[in-house]
Amino acid sequence: MPDLPASVRVGIDIGGTGTRFAAIDEEGVVLARHTVRTPVAVDAGAATAFLADGIAVVTAGAGGQVGPATISGVGIGASGPVDADGIVRNPHTLPGFSDIALAPLVTAASGAPCVVESDAVAAAVAEATVGAGRGAADLLHVTIGTGIGVAVVRHGSPVLGADGFQPEAGHLDVPDEEPAPCYCGRTRCWEQTASRRALQRLAGVEDVGGLDRMAAAALDGVPTAQAVFDRYGQRVGLGLRTLVTVLRPTRVVIGGGGARFLDAYRDATVRTVRAVALHGLDLDLRATALDDDGGAVGAALLAAI
């Protein structure tokens, strides 16, 4: 029987659709995970109870792998923005968790110190520490999902704005290929042309299964499928080239649903980024090594910073 860890950290990735709980050991290895639907219309008390229930399940669960472990910290990575005080400011996607001081409520319920960050920052910290950014001094992490989230980690710590917010680079202006309205009120936002949802529209498929089949066809050399992913890769590159030019990261990691198809569009993205003068910068572009665990694992790691 494996030794039970003396203590675990719990990470919680609160997304608009689902919330993922993970318990990790001191090395960042996931010992247990638990995913449930995110409640929408809840007050602060019900939101706290929901989080406390998940913490209890994930620390007690996983087929007994986690024993009577002490929880040394709880980290929350929420669909942002999240301000410098750890308050979620996302009434559109997370109304039940926004504009309340979650950390002291979770601490009171769980007995463990709690920190709250954005899910993009959490995922970037996870990749930098135990994922595809391991070994790189700095990392630019781009989550391609329903929208696009961007975070930077330098020497292990997230780089935030002076106001404590992460860069909201999903709303970078990109060349006006097909103007699409964004919820921010403008029509040329990067995430509207390069999100995973935008890829589905471009490919004319209903779901991820359809994208899987088309990506396989592209990699097999089917011209129509290749054309879809070339065009999508260019769209990803149009935003990425600005970030890479400004930040000159050692490594770029793509996370979220868009990472799954990176092999099919990597060349087009790299070409687009290289078209802007890089002065010898080698673009090291990789897919997530943590898949859907990144946000929760990173949140747990942040609990220790």
Ligand SMILES: [Zn+2]
């Ligand atoms: Zn926008």
